[in-house]
């Protein structure tokens with residue numbers, strides 16, 4: 272018997288959400304139907320819903336004006352592609368109401384109390400939170416190496432000063448001189464760059480925790496894209512996961528990959 276399609280809603284209708292819709296429309300996510308969208312700006316949610324509706328693919332997607340309306344829809348999965356504050360707002364009520372979450376804004380989980388509440392709520396209600404690989408990868412080796420025993424892990428990012436312009440570390444000298452603009456742990460990093468180092472928190476959650484990973488961010492003039500270099504060592508294993516990406520598209524595609532994995536008979 273053919274399984275019923277899973278229902279999906281998206282919170283945060285920007286560049287990465289658009290990649291999920293591209294995948295839905297091109298048939299790469301045939302096990303899902305996108306039934307609801309929400310974004311801080313209602314027009315963006317409407318625009319995303321219209322992309323589904325104009326194809327006349329046998330169901331409708333509606334745009335909503337609040338996270339609570341999305342939760343009330345009770346979709347099987349909610350894709351969060353907004354910002355850590357949105358994950359904070361939606362996680363507990365959604366998980367309680369029977370929706371699992373696929374999230375990009377993993378930074379919200381650097382707060383241990385929130386992490387524990389999310390974990391307990393999901394467990395109690397039979398729901399799950401999927402942390403996507405985003406702009407990095409290698410969660411398998413990070414989790415496995417840290418299971419084996421004591422390990423050390425570092426996370427070093429290179430970015431262009433352009434992507435730091437909206438942050439407190441920005442100074443005009445960054446346009447001409449390379450500079451390490453942050454050095455600390457993942458909890459401190461996400462507090463300083465709320466939507467730019469979700470990856471560092473993700474790597475820490477897969478290994479030693481947000482306060483025990485050494486994170487640095489270096490600004491490099493005219494750098495195009497982002498490079499994230501993760502290095503983990505224990506007594507036996509020494510692994511380096513280094514992901515360069517020209518744009519953040521890889522993060523959108525990682526949501527698609529996770530959604531496919533959820534319904535796949537063969538699971539990575």
Ligand SMILES: NC(=O)C1=CN([C@@H]2O[C@H](COP(=O)(O)OP(=O)(O)OC[C@H]3O[C@@H](n4cnc5c(N)ncnc54)[C@H](O)[C@@H]3O)[C@@H](O)[C@H]2O)C=CC1
Nearest residue numbers: 283284285286287311352353354357375405406466469522
């Ligand atoms: N884990 C990872 O590797 C990565 C994670 N991210 C996360 O994904 C998020 C989305 O990335 P993009 O699509 O590139 O950003 P974007 O700026 O193109 O789109 C985000 C959309 O969400 C909306 N939004 C922002 N805050 C919101 C809130 N509190 N409630 C509802 N809607 C809200 C914005 O209005 C915008 O339409 C980022 O903010 C970041 O937190 C981004 C890149 C990589």
Ligand SMILES: O=C([O-])CC(=O)C(=O)O
Nearest residue numbers: 406466467468469470497
């Ligand atoms: O795209 C990237 O390189 C990383 C990023 O924005 C994040 O982790 O939030």
